[in-house]
Amino acid sequence: MTTQKTKSKIERAAFISALLLLLWFLVTFLVWPLIMTLSTAFFSGGEFRFSEITDDLSASKRVRGALFNTFWMTIATTITVGIVGLFQVAVLEYFHVKGRTLLKVGFAVPLVFGSIVAATGYKFTYGPIGVVTQVLHRFFPGLPSDWFIGGHGVLYAQTFLLTSFYYLFLRAAMRRVDYSTIEAARSMGASEATILRRVVLPVILPTVFAVMLLTIYTSTVSFAVPELIGGRDFNMISQIILTLNSINRPDMAAFLALFLGLFIMTMILLMQWVEARGSYIGGAKTPVPIELKRVKNKFANFVLHAVSYLLLFIYVLPVFLVISFSFAPASEIGTQTFPSTFTLSNYITVLSGGSAFEPFFNSARMGLLAVLTGLAATLFAVPIMVKHKNWMTRLMDLGFFLPWVVPSVLLAIGLIVTFDEANPLVANTVLLGTFLILPIGYVIHILPLMVRFLRAAFIGIDPSYEEAARSMGASGPYRFRRVIFPLVAPTALLAGGYTFNELLTEYPLSAFLYNVNNKPLSIAILESDKSYNPEQAAITLVYAVLVMSFSMIVVMSAERLSLGKGPKTNNL
Amino acid sequence: MEQAVLSIKNLDIAYGAVTVVHDFNLEVHAGEFVSLLGPSGCGKTTILRTIAGFIGAASGEITLAGEEITKRPAEQRDVGIVFQNYALFPTMTAFENIAFSLRVEKRPNDEIEKRVTEIARASGIEEHLNKKPAEMSGGQQQRVAISRALITGTKVLLFDEPLSNLDAKVRVSMRQEIKRLQDHFGFTAFFVTHDQDEALAMSDRVVVLKAGKTMQIGDGRALYTKPANSFVCQFIGDANEVNGSLAAQLTENAVSDTIYIRPEDLLISTGQTRGLQAKVNHIEYLGALVRVECVSEGSSMLVSLFSKDCPPDLKTGDSVSLTVSKGAWHSFSEGGDNQ
Numbered sequence: 001m002t003t004q005k006t007k008s009k010i011e012r013a014a015f016i017s018a019l020l021l022l023l024w025f026l027v028t029f030l031v032w033p034l035i036m037t038l039s040t041a042f043f044s045g046g047e048f049r050f051s052e053i054t055d056d057l058s059a060s061k062r063v064r065g066a067l068f069n070t071f072w073m074t075i076a077t078t079i080t081v082g083i084v085g086l087f088q089v090a091v092l093e094y095f096h097v098k099g100r101t102l103l104k105v106g107f108a109v110p111l112v113f114g115s116i117v118a119a120t121g122y123k124f125t126y127g128p129i130g131v132v133t134q135v136l137h138r139f140f141p142g143l144p145s146d147w148f149i150g151g152h153g154v155l156y157a158q159t160f161l162l163t164s165f166y167y168l169f170l171r172a173a174m175r176r177v178d179y180s181t182i183e184a185a186r187s188m189g190a191s192e193a194t195i196l197r198r199v200v201l202p203v204i205l206p207t208v209f210a211v212m213l214l215t216i217y218t219s220t221v222s223f224a225v226p227e228l229i230g231g232r233d234f235n236m237i238s239q240i241i242l243t244l245n246s247i248n249r250p251d252m253a254a255f256l257a258l259f260l261g262l263f264i265m266t267m268i269l270l271m272q273w274v275e276a277r278g279s280y281i282g283g284a285k286t287p288v289p290i291e292l293k294r295v296k297n298k299f300a301n302f303v304l305h306a307v308s309y310l311l312l313f314i315y316v317l318p319v320f321l322v323i324s325f326s327f328a329p330a331s332e333i334g335t336q337t338f339p340s341t342f343t344l345s346n347y348i349t350v351l352s353g354g355s356a357f358e359p360f361f362n363s364a365r366m367g368l369l370a371v372l373t374g375l376a377a378t379l380f381a382v383p384i385m386v387k388h389k390n391w392m393t394r395l396m397d398l399g400f401f402l403p404w405v406v407p408s409v410l411l412a413i414g415l416i417v418t419f420d421e422a423n424p425l426v427a428n429t430v431l432l433g434t435f436l437i438l439p440i441g442y443v444i445h446i447l448p449l450m451v452r453f454l455r456a457a458f459i460g461i462d463p464s465y466e467e468a469a470r471s472m473g474a475s476g477p478y479r480f481r482r483v484i485f486p487l488v489a490p491t492a493l494l495a496g497g498y499t500f501n502e503l504l505t506e507y508p509l510s511a512f513l514y515n516v517n518n519k520p521l522s523i524a525i526l527e528s529d530k531s532y533n534p535e536q537a538a539i540t541l542v543y544a545v546l547v548m549s550f551s552m553i554v555v556m557s558a559e560r561l562s563l564g565k566g567p568k569t570n571n572l
Numbered sequence: 573m574e575q576a577v578l579s580i581k582n583l584d585i586a587y588g589a590v591t592v593v594h595d596f597n598l599e600v601h602a603g604e605f606v607s608l609l610g611p612s613g614c615g616k617t618t619i620l621r622t623i624a625g626f627i628g629a630a631s632g633e634i635t636l637a638g639e640e641i642t643k644r645p646a647e648q649r650d651v652g653i654v655f656q657n658y659a660l661f662p663t664m665t666a667f668e669n670i671a672f673s674l675r676v677e678k679r680p681n682d683e684i685e686k687r688v689t690e691i692a693r694a695s696g697i698e699e700h701l702n703k704k705p706a707e708m709s710g711g712q713q714q715r716v717a718i719s720r721a722l723i724t725g726t727k728v729l730l731f732d733e734p735l736s737n738l739d740a741k742v743r744v745s746m747r748q749e750i751k752r753l754q755d756h757f758g759f760t761a762f763f764v765t766h767d768q769d770e771a772l773a774m775s776d777r778v779v780v781l782k783a784g785k786t787m788q789i790g791d792g793r794a795l796y797t798k799p800a801n802s803f804v805c806q807f808i809g810d811a812n813e814v815n816g817s818l819a820a821q822l823t824e825n826a827v828s829d830t831i832y833i834r835p836e837d838l839l840i841s842t843g844q845t846r847g848l849q850a851k852v853n854h855i856e857y858l859g860a861l862v863r864v865e866c867v868s869e870g871s872s873m874l875v876s877l878f879s880k881d882c883p884p885d886l887k888t889g890d891s892v893s894l895t896v897s898k899g900a901w902h903s904f905s906e907g908g909d910n911q
Contacts, residue, residue, distance in 0.1 A: 464655045467655070470647045472676060474647060
């Protein structure tokens with residue numbers, strides 16, 4: 001009995017220490033940096049100044065231009081992504097199109113081909129040394145080689161890169177449409193158009209709105225795509241914040257970052273409101289899965305197939321070229337439309353260590369460190385948040401939720417203005433310029449996603465498992481280790497894989513916080529893009545292929561876990 | 573008298589300011605099978621969870637094998653629980669599920685192997701030890717759950733409606749299985765259910781609960797033939813509630829305002845002027861039995877009789893006379909006692 005008491009005392013002390021550590025982490029690296037950003041943006045020498053900074057910002061032509069670009073780009077992207085995304089979902093989940101599996105794989109490309117890797121791929125395909133540009137030159141010799149660079153190129157790339165939200169969420173929403181309601185409408189004489197408008201659309205509309213808001217959100221903070229494809233004259237807001245920070249105007253950078261943050265928060269709150277208001281719960285306990293509709297009009301059917309396969313071509317082309325040329329001799333990059341020989345030498349250069357391997361190793365190391373820290377924090381905190389409802393868990397909830405509404409750029413500015421000098425919260429060290437500053441930012445960045453994943457997993461656990469273990473004498477840590485953890489482990493692994501994959505090519509935080517000790521993959525890719533060295537370009541292609549391969553593993557596991565089998569076709 | 577294995581004295585349980593169980597008292601003796609029976613929300617599962625240590629008692633005392641355990645944490649009480657859904661750990665095999673508490677106690681591997689195999693053999697699941705719960709039938713899962721609860725030598729098993737999710741046919745075979753295992757292992761069972769058939773078929777004694785209060789404790793026969801109050805009378809089996817003049821006509825006696833008559837105690841006859849005159853409203857033929865619903869002065873009464881005793885030409889709309897054998901009714905004083 002006494003040993004049991006001592007044991008539970010030790011457990012309690014360990015628990016409280018872990019809780020304090022978590023609170024310190026959140027306060028030091030999230031709350032305090034945000035407060036410091038506010039103070040940097042609005043106060044100078046203890047004085048409040050608002051008009052001065054807004055005057056400075058509005059006087060700058062580049063700032064005005066970036067704001068305008070961000071504004072129109074976001075509206076245009078939302079429209080074009082909406083059109084392509086809705087078409088994809090209709091092709092995959094509503095109409096019968098031949099080669100559905102192939103299209104499904106093709107349309108899934110943005111899931112594994114995103115961020116800076118995709119931007120590189122699009123530039124490699126359509127940019128000055130791109131294959132498409134080479135082919136076009138044969139027909140239009142006068143075409144400038146940088147024809148793709150600029151706002152229109154960014155819009156083109158974003159149109160096909162941001163459809164992943166539609167692919168993921170709207171398809172899931174379509175799966176919730178109860179097919180018996182469509183059959184009921186048909187039996188009552190409704191036309192196909194009426195069925196789509198009156199039966200299907202109301203079910204998926206809340207998701208359509210949510211996905212559109214997600215597009216707005218992503219386009220607003222877009223960073224890597226305009227950096228690579230926008231060229232010198234097309235800047236968006238995140239780029240301007242980076243520039244302002246580098247020209248030693250942290251106040252202006254902080255102000256713009258806060259402005260961006262406020263906009264993003266509004267978008268997210270709006271999104272939650274739309275989701276909550278429109279969440280549709282069908283009457284059927286077991287909805288009948290939807291059956292794909294054959295298009296009877298031959299011309300319409302031809303157009304449907306033609307557009308589907310054109311889209312497939314657009315999606316697959318950059319990936320195909322990146323993979324092909326990653327196996328080509330470096331000398332053929334930018335000179336050939338297809339490699340004449342294949343070699344593994346680029347892969348050997350990257351994987352055999354040395355300077356080409358270093359950014360990859362850095363990103364993997366920082367990603368792993370961040371993911372393990374994030375998992376430790378969330379695996380500890382989420383069960384507490386799920387089980388207990390009190391002021392402390394609400395505070396923790398808020399702490400984990402906050403990074404979701406704080407754009408990376410704002411977080412980065414916060415970390416810079418907080419840790420650019422010795423800070424008592426971190427034992428009076430200067431964190432900026434050290435290896436750790438970037439992984440710390442990564443941890444904060446991935447926490448919300450991990451919490452969302454794990455919260456669902458923990459809520460799904462039958463409480464009687466834990467009670468059963470308790471009744472058999474198991475202590476808290478033992479119950480967690482033997483009963484609860486094995487149940488959430490697949491989700492934790494998936495969350496870890498997902499976030500690691502994201503961090504491998506993370507750009508916004510990296511752009512602000514990297515230094516000589518931790519130069520990550522995304523920065524290396526960007527630098528090689530600017531170097532015009534074929535050897536460097538070849539290495540970048542290898543990076544892209546390696547990142548894509550890893551993403552593919554993660555996405556395929558996720559797809560298996562969440563969506564299950566696809567619908568069958570109606571034979572009528 | 574033999575000391576009770578499980579003894580509960582003056583137990584009150586509250587959720588915040590609301591007391592949900594009032595002054596609950598019970599003594600369960602070794603090897604006894606006691607059921608807690610009541611409608612949904614009467615507090616039966618709450619009592620079970622309080623004995624297990626998942627809910628704290630507001631006041632009162634729980635004693636297990638002579639030791640007071642009222643304030644002891646769940647993991648330090650030596651009671652086994654069989655949950656509604658069995659709560660077998662889905663990531664572990666049957667073997668690991670059964671071995672769980674032995675592993676908690678850090679027993680050596682060979683001892684664990686021996687004890688798990690022994691209990692699995694006795695429960696008839698030896699060949700399923702390497703299966704995960706999802707690969708086992710409901711019956712096998714139940715046997716694993718019981719073996720798991722018994723492995724450390726626990727003498728008292730709490731059952732939290734373990735049969736409620738099963739269909740009627742499986743339920744009957746599973747309750748026989750529980751009884752067989754009880755005979756074999758000799759454990760004391762505390763069984764929570766809302767199904768009166770289950771309670772009556774399995775239990776040595778049944779505790780009938782209503783809104784957190786004990787209505788009656790007794791064996792099945794006593795509850796049915798000598799209900800302590802109108803609630804038990806109507807909850808255990810069917811009973812016609814008959815008021816005022818109808819009661820007087822039926823019994824041909826001066827009786828208190830309300831009496832309760834079992835459907836099988838009502839006699840039905842045609843062409844008689846004795847007793848209560850009624851019309852046949854509905855007839856249900858159930859094979860060996862016939863249930864006849866009669867209506868008199870707007871009140872409906874159910875008569876249950878063997879098919880062979882039922883007038884063969886009886887049909888809906890017929891006029892009949894209803895009578896009741898002398899004394900074959902229950903009446904209760906305001907306090908609820910049987911008179």
